[in-house]
Amino acid sequence: MTRRPDNVALALTQVSAAYGQRGVLHDISFTLQRGEMLAIVGPNGAGKSTLLRVAGGSLRPSRGEIELLQRPLAAYNRRELARVLATVAQENPVAFRFTVLEIVLMGRAPHLGAFRLETRHDLAAALSAMELFDLVPLADRPIDELSGGERKRVFLARALAQQPRVMLLDEPTAFLDMRHVVEILRQFRELCARSGIAVVATMHDLNAAASYADRLLLLSGGARLALGPPDEVLTVRNLEQLYGVSVQIGRNPVTGAPAIFPGGAMKT
Template sequence: MTTERTLTAENVTLGYGDRTIVESLDLALPPGRVTTIVGANACGKSTLLKAMARLLSPSGGQVLLDGKAIHRMPTKQVARVLGLLPQSPIAPDGIAVSDLVSRGRHPHQGALSRWTSADDAAVARALEATDTAHLADRHVDELSGGQRQRVWIAMALAQETDVLLLDEPTTFLDISHQIDVLDLLTDLNRRRGTTVAMVLHDLNLAARYADHLVAMEGGRVVAAGDPAEVLTEEIVREVFGLDSRVVPDPLTGRPMVIPIGRHHTLIEPEPAQG
């Protein structure tokens, strides 16, 4: 495992058909760190992640993996370095959990190579890490939404890549499992040096778990850097159109967003009695 993998978008323009979603965007993921990407719906977060994972070709600019144009690299070569958990993955009908997680090992299989004990060990570690080992013999389509999400994360972990991209990995999970998944990704980053980038909707969790926070709006990066510098009341208003108060998280000291809304107003301190 290396923490020196680089993944960079340089002046990329992205879209679908005649519709441009992202235009002339630059973004570099800090190697060996955890990056979270936030922004309102349809701002281009998922589109950007697809391009950085080689699933969507830019109409302008390029994505570079270790300095090489990723869209010109062989698929298997990329898959050994970079893994992606998309927003709504679809499992083949009737597939067992263990078989789906085992598919994460495919990039490591050559034309003549066979399944090895190392592959078995990687799958077992992924199942154990995501608390899905007891589901190994179940069919994926029998599972709850939260269980399925953890199985997909297990498949991504079994791939054992140096860079891992995740599009809303906490979708369908209750709050305890959201924390479990984000703790798991943090452990992966700290233990193996994996570069992690993920799209999250919860601003407070994004700020708590990020080394590097990216805020997007209208297909552009509004701000990127330390969460304390990025998650401000002004940027929350610009990106989400939301009035809020940003205060220190009492556990971590990281920024914590408190929405105001129309039906809740600020409590003004009572004047001192004289």
């Protein structure tokens, strides 16, 4: 996808955010192209989830501008926003025993009028999202009988069924087994390329981020430490500064992406 202004899916300009008096994000700027996958990495408490909340409109920034599809985020009403932007939170609580398919179909809600049941078109959208994440055999299972990884895939499928232009994923690969980490990241990679969906995902797994994300945003104490392709930003210097442990960087023999090997804690 070429870098043109009209290809910008999401743009943050000097965004800061705070919970009460406590500043959590400081002066963050980045633009996300259509079809691009951006991974946000950083230690616990670096502001990754907060950045997603701000970008998704659920937390108002204390300063700065956010544009979604070249339109100020604040200008969207709830339902308009839900039709173009989908979020998958880290925790996915469900109060009652809905089936997997029912949860995925909830992603169609922003497209439906009041009193409406889902149409065949909605069902088809849910089905293709479930196929992508191996969920079809689980369609009629109650959500509370699923494992953590299966449950995570259900919520990713729900976000996909929303048919958004931008997706914000908080730790999408947490709880997933190795096969599904690889599968899901590759699915998102293909989705980005095929349908031009822009994805922002917070991740703890630096190697997975390096293999699948176009660019990485390194967050440290709520501020941007580095932003760029994995090769450029995953340096020993950056990572040691970010996590406070010594690291070695090699190559992933399959993808050729940088591979991080943490060593011991650094003396300070």
